[in-house]
Amino acid sequence: MILPASARSASLTPVVPQERPRARAAEAMRGSLKPRVLYATPEMADFLKTGGLGEVAASLPRALRQGFDVRILIPGYRQVVERFAEIPVVAQLPGVAGLPPCAIGLVETADGLPVYVVLNPDLYERDGSPYGDQGGDFPDNDLRFGRLSLAAAELAHGADPDWRADLLHLNDWQTALAPAYLAWRGQRTPSVLTIHNLAYQGLFPWENLGRLGVPESAFQIDGVEFYGKLSFLKAGLFYASHVTTVSETYAHEITTPEFGCGLDGLLRTRAHQGRLAGILNGIDEVWDPRTDPHLATPFEPDDWKGKRANADAVRQRFGLGVSRGPLFAIVSRLVHQKGVDLTLAAAESIVAEGGQLVVTGQGESRFEAAFLDLARRHPGAVGVRVGFEETDAHRMFAGSDFLLMPSRFEPCGLAQMYAQRFGSLPIVHRTGGLADTVEDGVTGFTFGEASLKGLTGAVRRALETFTSKRRLNAMRRSAMARSFGWDKAAHSYGLLYTRSIGNGAEVLRSRAA
Numbered sequence: 001m002i003l004p005a006s007a008r009s010a011s012l013t014p015v016v017p018q019e020r021p022r023a024r025a026a027e028a029m030r031g032s033l034k035p036r037v038l039y040a041t042p043e044m045a046d047f048l049k050t051g052g053l054g055e056v057a058a059s060l061p062r063a064l065r066q067g068f069d070v071r072i073l074i075p076g077y078r079q080v081v082e083r084f085a086e087i088p089v090v091a092q093l094p095g096v097a098g099l100p101p102c103a104i105g106l107v108e109t110a111d112g113l114p115v116y117v118v119l120n121p122d123l124y125e126r127d128g129s130p131y132g133d134q135g136g137d138f139p140d141n142d143l144r145f146g147r148l149s150l151a152a153a154e155l156a157h158g159a160d161p162d163w164r165a166d167l168l169h170l171n172d173w174q175t176a177l178a179p180a181y182l183a184w185r186g187q188r189t190p191s192v193l194t195i196h197n198l199a200y201q202g203l204f205p206w207e208n209l210g211r212l213g214v215p216e217s218a219f220q221i222d223g224v225e226f227y228g229k230l231s232f233l234k235a236g237l238f239y240a241s242h243v244t245t246v247s248e249t250y251a252h253e254i255t256t257p258e259f260g261c262g263l264d265g266l267l268r269t270r271a272h273q274g275r276l277a278g279i280l281n282g283i284d285e286v287w288d289p290r291t292d293p294h295l296a297t298p299f300e301p302d303d304w305k306g307k308r309a310n311a312d313a314v315r316q317r318f319g320l321g322v323s324r325g326p327l328f329a330i331v332s333r334l335v336h337q338k339g340v341d342l343t344l345a346a347a348e349s350i351v352a353e354g355g356q357l358v359v360t361g362q363g364e365s366r367f368e369a370a371f372l373d374l375a376r377r378h379p380g381a382v383g384v385r386v387g388f389e390e391t392d393a394h395r396m397f398a399g400s401d402f403l404l405m406p407s408r409f410e411p412c413g414l415a416q417m418y419a420q421r422f423g424s425l426p427i428v429h430r431t432g433g434l435a436d437t438v439e440d441g442v443t444g445f446t447f448g449e450a451s452l453k454g455l456t457g458a459v460r461r462a463l464e465t466f467t468s469k470r471r472l473n474a475m476r477r478s479a480m481a482r483s484f485g486w487d488k489a490a491h492s493y494g495l496l497y498t499r500s501i502g503n504g505a506e507v508l509r510s511r512a513a
Contacts, residue, residue, distance in 0.1 A: 098211025173202030176236025202232030251278025318383025334363030339406035
C-alpha cells in the first residue's frame with residue numbers, strides 16, 4: 001500500500017500490506033547476510049532535532065552500515081511525513097490496551113538509509129517539538145512513546161514480512177519500554193538501550209499501566225516501579241540486555257548517588273554484571289573549517305586570518321563593536337543543567353577584562369530574559385540571539401576564541417568537540433563527556449567544581465593565555481588536530497552488537513539457506 005500525503009491526516013484503515021514498489025531494495029534486503037539492527041529513536045537530525053540525540057541518530061547508524069543492516073524507526077511527526085510525496089506502508093499494527101493502531105511506513109533517505117515511520121496522525125502530527133508545546137509536555141506522551149516502543153518490539157518479530165531485527169538499539173526513555181514488551185511476550189530479541197541523559201526518565205502515574213498494556217506484576221522494584229510511579233527508563237534499564245551511555249566518565253558517574261537520579265543502585269548492578277558501558281559519541285566530518293559551507297571564510301589550521309574573518313562576521317551579526325579582545329561564545333540550551341547561571345555571573349568580569357560574549361540558544365524563559373538584559377546593559381560587548389540558526393552556530397565556533405560550557409553534568413556534549421575542530425578553546429566543568437574530550441591546558445580549560453569560583457578561575461587562565469599568542473596558537477593547533485569521528489564509536493557498538501546477538505552464525509546460516 002502507498003500512503004499519499006493527502007491521506008495522512010485521515011483515519012488509518014487496516015489493510016493487508018501489499019508488495020512494496022521498491023523491488024531493488026527488497027531484493028538487496030533479502031539477500032543481506034549482515035546482522036540486522038533496528039535503531040529506534042524519538043528524533044533524527046535528517047528530519048528534526050532538539051539536541052544531541054538527533055545528531056547521534058543521524059550519524060551512528062550510518063557509521064554502522066558497513067558491518068550491519070541498520071534501519072531507523074521514528075515517529076511520523078509532521079516534519080517526517082511531509083518530507084515524502086508518498087510513504088509505502090509495509091505493516092498495520094493493531095491496537096493494544098489503550099495504545100491505538102498504527103501503520104508502519106518504510107522510506108529511504110537520500111543516501112539509502114531505510115527509515116520505518118510510525119504513522120498515526122492523532123499521536124504525532126502536531127505543532128511544537130517532538131515532546132510538547134509551549135505549555136509543556138504533551139499529556140499523552142505515555143501513549144505516544146508507548147506506541148513507538150511497542151512498534152519497535154513488533155518489528156523485531158516480523159511485523160514487516162520482509163525484514164526482522166536480530167537486535168534492537170533503543171534510545172532514551174521514549175523507546176525504553178520496547179525490551180519490556182519483548183519480555184512480557186516471552187520474546188528473546190537482544191536489546192541495547194543508550195542513555196543520552198539520565199535526568200529524563202519518562203515518569204507517569206501508576207494508573208496508566210493498563211492503557212499501556214503493562215502487566216500489574218511488573219509494577220515493582222524489579223520492574224517498572226519508581227517511587228510510586230511508572231518509569232519508562234527504569235523499565236529499559238531492567239529489561240534490556242545491555243545498557244550504554246555516551247561517555248566513559250558519565251557511565252561511572254551515573255552509578256553514584258550524585259548523578260544517578262535515583263537509579264544508581266540498579267545501574268551499579270548492571271555495571272557489576274558487565275552490562276553497562278560508556279561509548280563516547282563522535283561528530284560528523286562536516287565539522288571541518290576547511291570545507292564548511294556555513295563559514296564566512298573557510299580556513300586551514302594556522303590560517304588565523306581566516307579565523308578572524310569569521311570573528312568579524314560574528315561580531316557584525318550580533319551587533320558587537322570592533323575589538324582586539326577575546327571573543328567568548330555560548331551555543332547551548334539555556335537551562336540550569338548547562339550552568340548558564342554561572343556564565344551570567346561570570347559575564348561581568350569577562351566584559352570588564354575587555355572580552356566580548358555572543359550567545360545563541362533557547363530554554364528557560366528566566367535565562368533567556370537574563371541574557372537579553374545582559375546584552376542591553378553591555379551594548380557592543382554582549383550579543384544574544386534567542387533561538388537556534390545553523391549558520392550562526394558554525395560561525396560562532398569558527399570565530400570565537402573560547403567556548404563557555406560550564407555544565408553541571410554533561411553525558412557527552414557535542415559543542416566542545418565542534419569548537420575544538422574550529423580552534424575555539426572550550427572552558428568546561430570536568431564532568432561526563434567534557435572530561436573525556438577536553439585536555440586541560442592543551443585543547444581547552446577544565447575546572448573541577450561546578451561553581452562561580454571554578455568557572456572564573458578557568459576564565460582567568462583563558463584570558464592569560466590570550467595575551468600570549470604563541471601559547472594561544474599552540475593550543476588552537478592541538479585542539480584542531482583532535483579527531484572526533486564516528487569510527488571508534490561504531491567499532492565499539494559493533495563489538496557490543498556481536499556479543500549481544502551471539503556470534504550471529506546461526507542467524508546468518510539460516511538466512512543464507
